Amino acid sequence: MKKIYLSILSLFFTAQFAFSQTEYYFPGEKFNPEIPSPEEFLGYPVGDWHTRYDLIVKYYEKLDELSNLVKLETIGYTHEHRPKVILTIANESNMANLEAIRQTQVQLADPTQPKPDVSQMPSIVHLGYGVHGNEPSSAEAALLTAYWIVAGQSELAQRVREESVVLIDPTLNPDGRDRHSLWANSNKGFPPVADPLDREHNEAWPGGRTNHYWYDLNRDWLPLAHPESQTKVQWYHQWYPNVTTDFHEMGTNSTYFFEPTKPYGSENPVVPRKNYDEINPIFANYFAKYMDEIGSLYWTKEVFDNSYPGYGSTYPDIHGGLGLVFETASSRGHLQASQRGDISFAFTIRNHVVNSLATLEAAIDNREYMHDYLREFFETAVAEGKKDPAKNYVFGDEYDESRNRLFVQFLLDHQIDVYENNADLKVGNNTFKKGKSWVVPTAQPQYRMVRTMFEYVKEFADSVFYDASAWTMAAAYGMPFAAAPSAQVGEEVKEVAKPSFEFPEGKAYAYLIDWSDYFAPKALYELQKAGIHVEVVNRPLRSQTQEGAVDFAAGTLMIPMGFQKIEDTELIEQLKNIANKNQQKVYKVETGLNLSGIDLGSNSVGAVQQPKVIMLVGPGVSSYEAGEIWHLLDSKVGMPITKVNTDDFGRVNLFDYNTLILASGNYNSLSNSAVEHLKDWIQRGGTVVSLKSASLWLNRQGITNESAVELEEKSEPESLPFASSRDFEGAKAVGGSIYMAELDLTHPISYGYQMKNIPVYRNSNIFIQPSKNKYLTPIRYTENPHLGGYISDQNLEKLKRSASVLISPSGRGRVVHFFDNPNFRGAWFGTNKLFLNAIFFGNQMD
Structure with missing residues (x-):
């Protein structure tokens, strides 16, 4: 009766209840x-x-201090310089070895x-918690689980430490x-x-x-755009855990x-069927047993996506381990009403604690089986x-050495074998030159990541996607x-070498820098910041x-020596340092009279124009897109961006800026006077990137x-079963997919691109016709644009007739519209420059 009593009471548990917390968990x-x-x-x-x-880290430090079974290490730091830690627990013999x-x-x-002998090999179990900051129960479960493993005296706790x-x-x-x-x-x-309406439950x-x-x-985990993931994946490849957990929260009701996820429809195409058909069900029986014991309701095989590799x-499923996602109802605070009564924070924590223990028991019971599977994989x-x-x-881009290096390094970070290309090679319409291209063999251990x-x-197998339906990373890098x-x-x-360029000696009439390189925008901004006057060549x-x-x-940058406010020697020193720092080759010319094309x-x-950029943020604005833009300008350009809440826009004098960025969102909260100010600013020459x-x-x-x-x-059928509504309506969405677009290489939005076609990423159903002005749709889709991911036939037909990027003139200003996402997840290096061109050259685009 005790367990039944506790399971009923658990839903309403708060710290004020008199019974022992240890007994509850x-x-x-x-x-x-x-x-x-x-x-304590x-x-x-x-x-x-x-x-x-x-305090979580401090508690782990205390365990490390008091127990020979524990080792705490810092594997990296977050953007805000919080340590990323891993706590290792095992018996003394295993810790010594x-x-x-x-x-x-x-x-x-x-x-x-x-193949080593695995008969005595301990199971390697990685308990991962809390990737979403406002799904907090998991990190609390991480405290309790660590305590149980280190201090628990039960037979299972001892087995976990031993095995x-x-x-x-x-x-x-x-x-x-x-x-x-x-x-x-x-x-x-x-x-x-x-009350769900209380401020505590609404961040x-x-x-x-x-x-x-x-x-x-x-x-x-796939793009590796941030230090948290970079250090985690680097650490992961040092261990290849047999089992990895991923604890989350979902809606309060x-x-x-727990896994299995939806068969076929939510599974990754490169993962062996054995993972889904054999291993997942084995582990699910343990989770069910533990949840049955405490009387918590649960479900499997629905909705949750297991396809996106990131x-x-x-990610563990594509590396010979078993990745497991868990989702508990969330209190989103300390106590929240639900259809089943009040959900307490402690209740959500306990759900994750028992499944942490269930994972450990399943892992050690199937220790040799999982080791054999790792080798078999x-x-x-x-x-x-x-x-x-x-x-x-x-692969290889003949014109952009920095992007080549970034992609090679990216493949190496995922432990993919990469080799030099030993000879010029023509494949289809592409020519890959020796010294500027690389080869990735398919016959390698990381074939599935290849x-x-x-x-x-x-x-x-399905037409409804929880997340992206395409992730071809070579396309993301353009x-x-x-x-x-x-x-x-x-x-x-084995490692990516940084190039070094000799700075040209002697007197110059002007210096030229090719805009093709990925880090040319960063160099440009640093030149402008240093007070160096830079011009752009708008014709070849x-x-x-x-x-x-x-x-x-x-798009080539020109630094004319005759129009500078700083001394030649200082300018040359600054230019040399900035070019070396950003791996940019500088060309010297001694005359403005060119061999062909326009003269200087x-x-x-x-x-x-030196960018002065402002971006509206706040309720109604996509924080994901705004964050992608902020991160791009911070980390890839070193350019400050002023982020202003929509509530404060009435206090903004737009004439202090020359570029306004509007990420996807609803800006209806702006007052009529704010909108009129925006209109006036654009009419007088402002650039909006939308x-x-x-x-x-x-x-x-x-x-x-x-x-x-309009098509x-x-x-549509007049009547359909109610249960089919999600699948039928969901199939109309564009679930994050990849398309081939065609650039107008003469337009400033395309500066730095040498090839006419470019893959773009789309995750919206917004289809806008090309501009009525025949010159102002610089990026359109090709005749057969669909490269990868899901799209319905109706939406594909709309896409073919729509614009990827178009320019809307307004007085002396303009709006540069992006209907695809050029900065998606910090991974789309191939289209970043389109966005940066809109910032640097927006005033020349109409």
């Missing part, structure tokens, strides 16, 4: 009295407050090495967690308020879900979810890679690539340089006058 467990419980250490019961991240165990596990994951090495990450997103914890604790009532924008730059880190529960990867008709993928990087997928069975594989690339030319005759495309004093050469739904808002305000694509809608 761990019924019948005895603990080593020399190890303080989290409650913190001074309050777990679940009574949202525990700050620094920890490095040997790690090396054996890595050897097990390498089919080129002999496993447990690696705990208490939260992947410390910055977001502390943002949410401060909110929840600051707004807590005494007694707690369960201010952007909320605590995301990291410092408002990114969802649960999508970043839900119950609890999830913390999917990589052996079959090599075997499948040998059978792949592609044999190799060759597919992730280079394959386009168009056919799916990288020309092709299957190349006959490629000549050269030396393996051929100049005599220190390296002979060189062709320069439109042409009217087609003009000053580059993304997707923000462009629809501008249209409604009469600032622009563009038209939606005769296909007739």
Whole structure:
């Protein structure tokens, strides 16, 4: 009766209840009295407050101090310089041999090495918690689970210490967690308020879900845009855990979810069926048993997506382990009303605690089985890679050395084997030059990640997607690539070398910098910041340089020595330092008279306006897109951006800025006078860079006058089963997919691009007709644009008739509309420059 009593009471549990907290979370467990419980250490019961991240780390430090079974290490730091820690727990024998165990596990994951004996090999279990900062129960569960493993005296706790090495990450997103914890604790009532309308349950924008730059880190295991994920994935490849958990929260009226996920429709195409059909069901039985014991409701095999490779529960599946996602109903505070009664914070924590223990029991019970699967996974990867008709993928951009280096490094970060291309190679319409291209063989242990990087997928078992339906990373980097069975594989690339360019000596009439390189915008901004006057060449030319005759495309930067406010020697020193820092090659010319094309004093050469950028943020604005823009300008350009809440826009004098960025969102909260000020500013020469739904808002305000694509809608059934509504309506959405677009290479939006076609990423159903002005739709879709991901036939037809980017003139100003996302998740390096061109050259685009 005791368990039944506790399970009923658990829904309403708060710290004020009189029974023992230890008994609530761990019924019948005895603990080593020399190890303080989290409650003893913190001074309050777990679940009574949202525990700050620094206190979680302090508790782990205390465990490390008191127990020989524990080791705490810092593997990196967040943007806000919080430490990223891993707590390792095992018995004394395994702790003494920890490095040997790690090396054996890595050897097990390498089919080129002999398979080690795994009969006595401990299970490697990675308990990962808290990737979303405002899903706080998991990190509290990380405190309690660590305490149980270290101090628990039950037979199971002892087995876990004997038969496993447990690696705990208490939260992947410390910055977001502390943002949410401060909110929840600051707004807590005494007694707690369960009303969902209470301020405690409704965070201010952007909320605590995301990291410092408002990114969802649960999508970043693949792109590796942020230090939290970069250090985590680097650490992951040092261990290749057999099991990895990923604990989350969902809506308050839900119950609890654990895997399996939806069969076929939510599964990743490169993961072996054995993972889904055999291993997941084995582990699910343990989760069900533990949840049955406490009377918590749960469900499986519905909704949750396991396809996107960047999830913390999917990435391990593509590396020979078992990734497991768990979702509990959320109290989003300390107590919240639900359809089943008041959900307490402690109740949500306990759900994750019991499934942490269930995971550990399942892992040690299936220890040898999971070790054998790890080896089998990589052996079959090599075997499948040998059978792949592609044999190799060759890639490289002849004109952009920095983007090449970024992509090569990205592949190496994911432990993919990369080799030099030993000979010029023509594949289809692409030519890959020796020294400027690389080869990735398919016959390698990371074959399934190779597919992730280079394959386009168009056919799916489902037409409704929780997240992106396409993730071809070579396309994200804008990288020309092709299957190349006959490629000549050269030396393996172990590290990416940085280039060094000799700065030209002697007197110069002007200096030229090619705009093709990814970091040219960063160099430009630093030159402007240093007080150096820079102009842009708007037509192609051929100049005599220190390296002979060189062709320069439109968009080339020119630094004329005759129009500078600083001394020549200082300018040259600054230019040299900035060029070296950003790996930019500088060309010297001694005359303004060119060999062909325009001369340097042409009217087609003009000053580059130094950007003064403002972006509206706040309720109604997509924090994801705004964060992507902020992160791009901070990390890739070093350009400050003024972020202003929409509520404060009435206080803004736009004439202090020359560029306004509107991420997707609803700006209806702006007053009539604010809108009139915006109209006046644009009319007088301002540039608005607008993304997707923000462009629809501008249209409604009469600032622009563009038209939606209209098609005769296909007739739909008059009646359908109610249960089919989600699938039928969801299939109409564009679930994050990739398309081929065509650039007008003469337009400033395309400066720096040498190839006419470019992959773009779309995750909206906004289809706008090309401009009525025949010159102002510089990016359109090709005749057959669909490259990868899901799109319905009706939406594809609309897409073909719509614009990717168009310009709307307004007086002396303009709006630059992006209907695709050029900065998606910090991963779309190939389209970043389109966005940056709108900022640097926006005043020349109409």
